[in-house]
Amino acid sequence: MFLTDHLSDDVTTTQPILSVEGLTKSYTGGTAPVLHDARFWQAEGEFLAVVGPSGCGKTTLLRCIAGLLKPDGGRVLHRGVEHMNPPPWLSIVFQDYNRSLFPWLSVRRNAGFGLHNLNKAERERRVGEALAAVGLSHAADLYPWQLSGGMQQRTALARSIAASPELLLLDEPFASVDAQTRMDLQDLVMRICQEMKLATLLVTHDIDEAVFMADRIVVLSSRPARVVEDIAVRLSRPRDQLATKESPEFLQLRHRVFTAVREEVKPRKPTALNATSGGVK
């Protein structure tokens, strides 16, 4: 199931970087179950995509993994250890970049936000590298409101990688930008994650994006969400927006993931108008 190439030679003693075990969560005192017994794991350096029908609880799952939300049941293990709070080697990029960047800080300061424990020289070095990696060195002294959407999201990305994480969580990060910027950002994220050998967990509703970017795809059911399929993506890297997306392997995978998700959406469709029973399945 997991790609062994990214693991160290000592497979038996290496813990998966992330292990989700039987995660359960509901809102409003149990009346609105969101997650039910979700379980999967992620290997070091692996790019994992999580897809599912809209509103199935993907973001809730991500927040539990990040340590921002306490699940009702089950555990989230980071390298075999359960954390109460977000562990220091985890970073997250949110969908709403204009709400997650600090408007009173410049790009440089935003990027360096999590690095307060370091001395000044080290912090500047890391911020410089992160900004260079995302292509924002020239805009370092601008403020978020002076940037385009794509640049803002790149700032958020720079902030995440400046912290030198080992696991990067992405919550529908490209949903709020236009299609062309989306492609640029996808390429950027893939390149950075490959270069940094960063384990990445991408939550997305865009199936094409999941197949294009990931090493493995986890498909969630609709609410209450559980894992219904775990699909390996054996497309070669580096991936190309044109060539990869036209390849037969890509199309097959896309078809498979799409059907899996659609299966989960089906029960929610409204019944025909001439149905005599009042109930919806």
Next chain:
Amino acid sequence: MRAERLGQRIVEFGGQALLLLTLMACWQAAAILFPAPYLPRLERIASSFWNLIHGELLVREVLPSAARVGAGLTLGIVLGTAIGLGIGYFRGLDPWLRPILEFLRALPAVTVLPAALLLLGSTDAMRVSIIVFGCMPPVLLAAIDGARRVDQLLLDTARVSGLTSAQTLVRVIVPAALPQVFAGIRVALGVALIMMVISELLAANNGLGAFIQRNQRLFNTANVYAGVLVIGVLAWLFTAAMLELEKRVLRWHRGWRGVIE
């Protein structure tokens, strides 16, 4: 383009000057035609005003008032902001404190004047205290509101970045709530001036309020009007200073809102 704007400004300014001159002319005409104690001529008001803003009178009457407002405002703002942000951030406190805060907000600050007089006597401590009492609630409530309204994503980012509660309060809540706090400060400024005048009208030996009171009793109406004008100038100065401070501190906010709207 620039010439056009300059021309516009000149016309505006001219209009304002004309209006002011007309009002002054009416006053002067009335003072000459219907002489009365409460309608002194402009030149007497001007001379009283001039005396008040320099020399001995300045030091004895104007500066104490300004100092009281300054001290009361500073204390009220600092306390209001610190306590308000704390209450807003540590949400557990709010339900307990809500009824008291709502009561304080509704209570007209001047009502505590007699009690303050009893407690602290006719001292500067009393006067500054009731200024603080008056201008703290607007800032406090604004700070609570500002802290509550901080975007959850900013708080999440802070948590994932490993900030402690205290660090989050200082590095995220304070800047994020500042626009709201400044709105409260604007209200507080008005209240502070009112409380200053009233406390001095009723219980003080010096200060502009006391000056006005004394001259009213002696029917020196020119001095009374001069005092009023000086209070107006003082209020204007404080407001201008506050706006300038706000402009600098909240430069990012104007840019940000400009894009959103």
